[in-house]
Amino acid sequence: MSARQVSVVTVAAAAVLAAAAASLALGAVHVPLSDVWASITGSAEEGPFERIVTQLRLPRTLEAIAVGAALGVAGALLQGALANPLASPDVIGVTGGAGFGAMLILLAFPEKIALLPAGALLFGLLAATVVFVIAWSGPNGGSIGRLILAGIAVGALFTAAMTSLMTAYPDRVPSAIFWLAGGLTSDGWGEIEAIWPYFAAGFVIALLLVRPLDRLQLGDEVAASLGMRPQLVRLCAGIAAALLAASAAALAGLLGFLGLVVPHIVRMAGGTSAHGFVVPASALSGAALLLAGDTLARTVRAPVELPVGPLMVAIGVPLFLWLLRRTV
Numbered sequence: 001m002s003a004r005q006v007s008v009v010t011v012a013a014a015a016v017l018a019a020a021a022a023s024l025a026l027g028a029v030h031v032p033l034s035d036v037w038a039s040i041t042g043s044a045e046e047g048p049f050e051r052i053v054t055q056l057r058l059p060r061t062l063e064a065i066a067v068g069a070a071l072g073v074a075g076a077l078l079q080g081a082l083a084n085p086l087a088s089p090d091v092i093g094v095t096g097g098a099g100f101g102a103m104l105i106l107l108a109f110p111e112k113i114a115l116l117p118a119g120a121l122l123f124g125l126l127a128a129t130v131v132f133v134i135a136w137s138g139p140n141g142g143s144i145g146r147l148i149l150a151g152i153a154v155g156a157l158f159t160a161a162m163t164s165l166m167t168a169y170p171d172r173v174p175s176a177i178f179w180l181a182g183g184l185t186s187d188g189w190g191e192i193e194a195i196w197p198y199f200a201a202g203f204v205i206a207l208l209l210v211r212p213l214d215r216l217q218l219g220d221e222v223a224a225s226l227g228m229r230p231q232l233v234r235l236c237a238g239i240a241a242a243l244l245a246a247s248a249a250a251l252a253g254l255l256g257f258l259g260l261v262v263p264h265i266v267r268m269a270g271g272t273s274a275h276g277f278v279v280p281a282s283a284l285s286g287a288a289l290l291l292a293g294d295t296l297a298r299t300v301r302a303p304v305e306l307p308v309g310p311l312m313v314a315i316g317v318p319l320f321l322w323l324l325r326r327t328v
Contacts, residue, residue, distance in 0.1 A: 019291035072286025075259030089245030096158035097127025124246030182309030
């Protein structure tokens, strides 16, 4: 990477560390950084500060890092694989499927609220699977246009089903607003322990796709002449993005902004579309943005917690527009 790109990655990594420190220290109860460090290293005496850090804020901070990184990487993969700067997890139906799965639990089976992450993950992956089956069947299977059109159709189907659920249970809709707006909760380690294998699988596939996606930017014919199968690369990128986006939705609700904008910010800041830079930089930038947004959501009206989705947009859009003005 060039000096410019190394600087972007360094700044993004520093932003993650700073945002993580703020996330652990700030909230309805302020915990001094010295106590935060002692709690993390295990040298703190047992007490309220130690429990707040290790049982509430540390798992939430790690969830924010995982979700932000996952959405940033998912957007980078889809935009690279589909050669479409507007591509995001919505394109492969994950958002609609995850939304339906969560609403099904929240509205139809509220007594099974513990299954909400599983429902969002299951239906998000189901929606993506249906999109892939449709896109890769019949003539011209695996083309970019076919995949995008299949994603639009399947996403619309699940969104309509989610709307029907909300119409059928109007008295329960207020309980679902926080999830729809996007927000993390301080529920301890249980949720992330159940979801982390899907994050891990998605990130591993993403790393393996770095070089194939760079070759895919040369065009399908050139990529094929180099011994690569463009349709298989797009399928693998879609699978990785589906795993990451569905896992993120299972933990934090519908956060559609990160997957679309973060890769743009990274490419403009770094001056390159090389995925060896874009993928890790998108992971770090997405994590930093979501951590900052979640900390604001917890502190701006403490002890009341706001949804992180609107605050995250308020942070990211001005930054994106500033970079756009400087580079275009």
